[in-house]
Structure formats: structure tokens, C-alpha cells
Amino acid sequence: xxxxxxxxxxxxxxxxxxxxxxxxxxxxxxxxxxxxxxxxxxxxxxxxxxxxxxxxxxxxxxxxxxxxxxxxxxxxxxxxxxxxxxxxxxxxxxxxxxxxxxxxxxxxxxxxxxxxxxxxxxxxxxxxxxxxxxxxxxxxxxxxxxxxxxxxxxxxxxxxxxxxxxxxxxxxxxxxxxxxxxxxxxxxxxxxxxxxxxxxxxxxxxx
Amino acid sequence: xxxxxxxxxxxxxxxxxxxxxxxxxxxxxxxxxxxxxxxxxxxxxxxxxxxxxxxxxxxxxxxxxxxxxxxxxxxxxxxxxxxxxxxxxxxxxxxxxxxxxxxxxxxxxxxxxxxxxxxxxxxxxxxxxxxxxxxxxxxxxxxxxxxxxxxxxxxxxxxxxxxxxxxxxxxxxxxxxxxxxxxxxxxxxxxxxxxxxxxxxxxxxxxxxxxxxxxxxxxxxxxxxxxxxxxxxxxxxxxxxxxxxxxxxxxxxxxxxxxxxxxxxxxxxxxxxxxxxxxxxxxxxxxxxxxxxxxxxxxxxxxxxxxxxxxxxxxxxxxxxxxxxxxxxxxxxxxxxxxxxxxxxxxxxxxxxxxxxxxxxxxxxxxxxxxxxxxxxxxxxxxxxxxxxxxxxxxxxxxxxxxxxxxxxxxxxxxxxxxxxxxxxxxxxxxxxxxxxxxxxxxxxxxxxxxxxxxxxxxxxxxxxxxxxxxxxxxxxxxxxxxxxxxxxxxxxxxxxxxxxxxxxxxxxxxxxxxxxxxxxxxxxxxxxxxxxxxxxxxxxxxxxxxxxxxxxxxxxxxxxxxxxxxxxxxxxxxxxxxxxxxxxxxxxxxxxxxxxxxxxxxxxxxxxxxxxxxxxxxxx
Numbered sequence: 001x002x003x004x005x006x007x008x009x010x011x012x013x014x015x016x017x018x019x020x021x022x023x024x025x026x027x028x029x030x031x032x033x034x035x036x037x038x039x040x041x042x043x044x045x046x047x048x049x050x051x052x053x054x055x056x057x058x059x060x061x062x063x064x065x066x067x068x069x070x071x072x073x074x075x076x077x078x079x080x081x082x083x084x085x086x087x088x089x090x091x092x093x094x095x096x097x098x099x100x101x102x103x104x105x106x107x108x109x110x111x112x113x114x115x116x117x118x119x120x121x122x123x124x125x126x127x128x129x130x131x132x133x134x135x136x137x138x139x140x141x142x143x144x145x146x147x148x149x150x151x152x153x154x155x156x157x158x159x160x161x162x163x164x165x166x167x168x169x170x171x172x173x174x175x176x177x178x179x180x181x182x183x184x185x186x187x188x189x190x191x192x193x194x195x196x197x198x199x200x201x202x203x204x205x206x207x
Numbered sequence: 208x209x210x211x212x213x214x215x216x217x218x219x220x221x222x223x224x225x226x227x228x229x230x231x232x233x234x235x236x237x238x239x240x241x242x243x244x245x246x247x248x249x250x251x252x253x254x255x256x257x258x259x260x261x262x263x264x265x266x267x268x269x270x271x272x273x274x275x276x277x278x279x280x281x282x283x284x285x286x287x288x289x290x291x292x293x294x295x296x297x298x299x300x301x302x303x304x305x306x307x308x309x310x311x312x313x314x315x316x317x318x319x320x321x322x323x324x325x326x327x328x329x330x331x332x333x334x335x336x337x338x339x340x341x342x343x344x345x346x347x348x349x350x351x352x353x354x355x356x357x358x359x360x361x362x363x364x365x366x367x368x369x370x371x372x373x374x375x376x377x378x379x380x381x382x383x384x385x386x387x388x389x390x391x392x393x394x395x396x397x398x399x400x401x402x403x404x405x406x407x408x409x410x411x412x413x414x415x416x417x418x419x420x421x422x423x424x425x426x427x428x429x430x431x432x433x434x435x436x437x438x439x440x441x442x443x444x445x446x447x448x449x450x451x452x453x454x455x456x457x458x459x460x461x462x463x464x465x466x467x468x469x470x471x472x473x474x475x476x477x478x479x480x481x482x483x484x485x486x487x488x489x490x491x492x493x494x495x496x497x498x499x500x501x502x503x504x505x506x507x508x509x510x511x512x513x514x515x516x517x518x519x520x521x522x523x524x525x526x527x528x529x530x531x532x533x534x535x536x537x538x539x540x541x542x543x544x545x546x547x548x549x550x551x552x553x554x555x556x557x558x559x560x561x562x563x564x565x566x567x568x569x570x571x572x573x574x575x576x577x578x579x580x581x582x583x584x585x586x587x588x589x590x591x592x593x594x595x596x597x598x599x600x601x602x603x604x605x606x607x608x609x610x611x612x613x614x615x616x617x618x619x620x621x622x623x624x625x626x627x628x629x630x631x632x633x634x635x636x637x638x639x640x641x642x643x644x645x646x647x648x649x650x651x652x653x654x655x656x657x658x659x660x661x662x663x664x665x666x667x668x669x670x671x672x673x674x675x676x677x678x679x680x681x682x683x684x685x686x687x688x689x690x691x692x693x694x695x696x697x698x699x700x701x702x703x704x705x706x707x708x709x710x711x712x713x714x715x716x717x718x719x720x721x722x723x724x725x726x727x728x729x730x731x732x733x734x735x736x737x738x739x740x741x742x743x744x745x746x747x748x749x750x751x752x753x754x755x756x757x758x759x760x761x762x763x764x765x766x767x768x769x770x771x772x773x774x775x776x777x778x779x780x781x782x783x784x785x786x787x788x789x790x791x792x793x794x795x796x797x798x799x800x801x802x803x804x805x806x807x808x809x810x811x812x813x814x815x816x817x818x819x820x821x822x823x824x825x826x827x828x
Contacts, residue, residue: 004764007764010768028464028465029782032461032718032721036774036778037775039722040775043729043767043771044768046526047526047763047767048763048767050522050526050763050764052762053522053762053763054760054762055514055518055519055520055744055760056759057744057758057759058744087510090509090510090513091509091510102509131667139669141669144509146509146510150749151749151750151752152748152749
């Protein structure tokens, strides 16, 4: 018997006890307890009828540099991070959506340089991308991009580079990140990706 | 001791459920297993202890139940003084003594309820220090100054409560009564601050802010002013009014069911009406506060908002819709029963409107409970053309849900107005025009809410959230603020055609009051779980990670078991408090005439239960 079935059995017995109390006991207080038991039992049965989803903490996936031989391997890891630990897909769409709360990332790897992408992820307030999907002046998107190299997401430099590789691959661009650029455990980390020096130029490209 | 095993997580990952744990919990009955703490802790830990556990039951379950009970009791203890004070003011200004009696009857509960709440607060604190020493150390470092303020407030609140209760009869007339009313006000002011200080600790866990270097006070102040602090404060204070009102209603319902004399039936029928009225009064405002809170959460952190509304907690909001829907139905049903049984001749007149309102409420509830995406097999999904049902998917989005929740509030408000007007005849010359204006306002507001809801599908989310949903809320508030004073003015000069017949309600009215109270308590437990689970695997979101074996959030089925358990325990505790507090009344009824100031023989002198306090003393001039 599954755990859900066992819990349902407990709920049914609670409801049954309540019904029996209401049927055979005349004193007011026990009858009210019986009534409460029925209500609580039915509530639990309803809660057991909806999908049972527990929220598990993310498994600490280690970025195994030994498995990354080609830029395509890197992009494959980036794709996994994009839809899991990175939580990018929670807000961003790949393709237009009227109700989007963040910029659409379709083709973003072709529009923006890797430096600009890196800066957008680690210093999202350096340049605020605005919503042009309507008439009049551009507006702010409702959601604010978090710095994804900090908690609660906390991607490492290697992970961010792999996400950039995924965005470039998804946009049909050649992947500009070479596996040799990745930090190797035990060695001094490489210098962070240099952000674009000229913000306005990068912004112009973004349109 | 840092946990390495994580056997519960492994169990969950392998697809096992929680029935055994729940059963274990029920058998172990929480606190009885406290002595087992010693077995759960490592002996001579090398590193500072991060967590301790209780075998079989689990530290998280114990904390869950104790914290929830403390919160419910605190809500009750903070809600009742508001309720009692308003009743006392009504009696003071309006001269209706029965309101004063009602206020006193509920204040009598406060002393024992207050100590029970403090008892659970103490147990919770000890357990938190024992189970989560690292986290408590972190929070103490930040909030220490507010701990001091909290303790001082408790002292002041206790002194005020004692003065308020024990001085009730001594301060009945003249300037003394004014001072007593002032004491009641201060009781509520201190209680409000007692509520918002722990709120700052809890909301900081959900929405922490960057704490700059500075004095202890500056750091505590910065942490206190986190983005969800005020939304939670406002939401909780309204929820406390609702809880206080509905618990009063449930108590009245039970006493009404067991009433032996017509006088008792009259009194408890009336008390049920007052409790339900105050509950509904708060309930109408609660969704607005909830909406504001959710907006702030989204603005603070998109991921947290999505976890709540679209992530693993999305089905929780279907359950929430069900509970709120039943609460709205129960409250309206009680109003309708009142119209039918208390106001002779009104049943026929209002039957059709009541039926129409029932249909609207049920339709709204159906829409509110519609999930956006359905659980479907691959085959079913292929037939539907995706995980969203072509029809239901449209109804399951926020635009539809905001619309129906506003409509339900409007309908409930109409029920209340209908009850208010029943059995009265307008005499004012402008009554016809006023009624036409009120009717037009209601119809226009309903239509506007629906139009904005439908329009919401065709605009970007930002427009819908910032303008359309807000406009819907403002329209409904506008309706209430216009129609209530207009009706009050009309009723001032209205002629009573049928006297209110108290004590004629059928037994199902009593049960509906109990049902409403259970719904409110369940809602509070459900949202407690939502608030805690929205932090996912963080003690302090994004700052202090939960590395214990309980870093997961359990599924709704298991969680509902704990919620039901908390609800049941809370009801039993409240029943005990009522029983203790009314012990004096029963003894007084049995005893022929005990001499003044003397307790009946054999009756324990429980705090607040002294029969001597029940008899109003003659004023001294």
C-alpha cells in the first residue's frame, strides 16, 4: 500500500468516526467534535487528491571539467543549468510571450556579445533592459534580474560561461567559449570575463 | 553537528511518502518525546552544533506544530481584545448593555488565553534554541535589540491586561469608564507592537535585506524594515480580527446548540450574529491585504513569487480557494438563515435574491478553484493539445481568479446589506433615489470588475497587475465605502416592520458557525505552511541555507495532516480555555446566591473566572 493510500485510509477513518459520532451520540460537544472531524478529514482527503509535489533542495551538482571536451559539451551543461539550478526559465521565455515579465531570450546569443551577457548576469543593474513591446516610451519589466553569481542562485564562473555557451548555441551562433577558459579546481581562478566597456554601444546592439 | 545522512531526503527521492511519519507523530504526541532529545544529539561534537533532532517524530514536525499553535493562539489573543474593545465602545456610545456584557465575557477569556499563548511561546523558544542553535545565534546577532523591546512590551501589555480585566466592574461609570476604554485601546496598541516585532523576525527570514555595518540598533532596524514586513503586519492584523470574530461565532454556535432556556438561546443567537458580522467585516478586507503581500513578494523576488503561485505550491492555492470559498459560502449562508428565521416574513421576499447569490458564489468558487494546468497522462495531454485544458486553462489564470474573488466579496457585501435592510421600511423622502443609486453602483461595479477581468487577458502582465487588478480592488472598496454610509443614513430614519426574533435559528446555523471558524483556522495553518515553504531550502532566504535533513518541503497531503492536527489541537485548547473561563458562570448558576466576593465552595479561583467579577457593582459617588 502506498503512503498516499495509507493516509487516505486514515482520513476515511477520521471521517467515518465523525459520522458515527453524529449518528449515535446526542451530547452537543462530542457531536461538534464529530462534525469537526468530518471537516478535517474531508480537507485532508482533498489535499491528498491534488498532485503530491515535495520541494527537495537542489542536489549540489559538481561541474566536472573533465567531461567538457568541446564547446558543445559546455552548451549541453549550460542548457541543464538554464532549466534547473540557474532558474532562468522561471522568468525568461525563449520565444515571444505577451505576458512575459522579463526579456525574451530567443536569439539573444546572436544579439549580445559574451561580455555583455556575462555582465547582464552578474551585474544586472549595470544596464536595465526595457520593455519596448508597446507604443510610447519603453518601460521597465516588472521582474528584477538577480545577480546570479550570488545567493540564492549562486552560479560559479564556469556555470555562467556554460549558460552563455548555451545561449549562443540556441541562437545559431558559433560558441565563442573554449573549454580551456574554464577554471580548473586547485588552480587560481581566471580573470572574470571583461564586461563591455561601452554600455551604450552594447545597448544599441541589443535593439 | 552537521547532518550528513539526510535519510528523509533519500526516502523522498526514492518516492516514499510520509504516512509512517505522520502516524509516528500522532502516536508520539509531540512533546511527550522531548526527553529523547538527549539521544538525538551527538555526544561531544567536534564542531559547533547546527541541529538537533528527535527520533521518530522529527524536530521539524515538533517545531511546526508548536509554532503553529503559538501563532494561532497569538492571533486569538490579539484578535479578541480588538473584538472586545469595539463591543465595549459600542455599548459605551450606544448604551446597549448587552455589548458590554459580551465584551466582558470575551475579556474574561484573555487572562487564561494570554498565559497559554505565552506558555507555547516559551516552549517554542526553548525548542528553537535546542533544534536550531546556529540559526538562532544568527538571528539573535541581528535582532537582539528588538528582543529587549519585545520583553518590555510584554510587561506593559500584561499590566494593562490585568488592569483592564480586573478593573472592569470598578470602572463602569463616568470618567472611570472613559479611562477603562482608554486602557482597552492601549491594550490593543501594545498588542499590535507585540505582533509586529516577531513579524519582523519571520519576514526577515523570507525577505532578508542587506545589513550594513553599524550599531546593533541600526542593524536590527535595517533588518526589521524588510520588504514584506508591513504587508504581513497588515495581513495578520486583519486576519486576527477575522479569527477573533469567527471563534466568537463558533463559541456562540456551540452554546446555542446546548442552550437550555429561551434566554440562553436568545443571547447566544445574538452573539453568533455579532461574531459572524465581525468575521465577515474582516474577511472582506483580507483578500486585498493578501494581494498586496503577494505583490510585494513578487517585487522582492520573482523566484519566490513563482514558487508560490506557479511552482510546487501552486496547488496549495487551489486548496486555499476551496477554503476561502467555503468560508464565503458559510458566512453568506448564516446571513441567509438569519433573514429567513430571525426576520419573520422575509424568507419569501428574499428567496430569489438569495438563490441568485448562491449561484453566483458557486460559479465564482468553481472558477477560483480551476487549476491552470491539469495533471494528465501523455495521452490525455495530447487530446487536450497541451498541459492546459482549452477551456479550463483560460479560467485558471490570475485574471479570472482576481475577478471572481472580487465578485464574491461584492456578493457577500450584498448579503450583509440585505440582512441589514430586512424587516425595515424606508421613510426618508429620498429613499427611492438612494436605492436606485445604490443599485446602479452595484451593477456598474460588477460589470466593471468583469470587463477589467476579461480585458486582462489581452494586455501584458505588467498592465494587468499594476492597473487592472488594482482597479478591481479599488472599485470594490469604493462600493463598500459608498453603500455602507448611504444605507446607514437610510436605516437611521427607517421604520422597523418586523422585530428581530432571536433564538429561532435552526441547529444547522450553529454548525455553520463552527464550520466558518474551522475554515479560518485551516486557512491560517495552510498559509503558515506556504510562507515557510516559499523559502524552500533556506532558513533565511538566500543567506542561511538549511543543511539539515529537513531541508525539503513536504507534499500537500502530508502537510494537510499536520495542519488538521494543529487545527484540532487549537480547537481543543480554545475549548479548554472557554471551559475554564466559564466555570464560574456555571457554578454561579448552580449555587443559589453566594455571598458577595466569595467564591462558591470547591471552585478553584482560576484567573478571570471569579464569579465575583461577573456581578456589576453599584457605582460609588
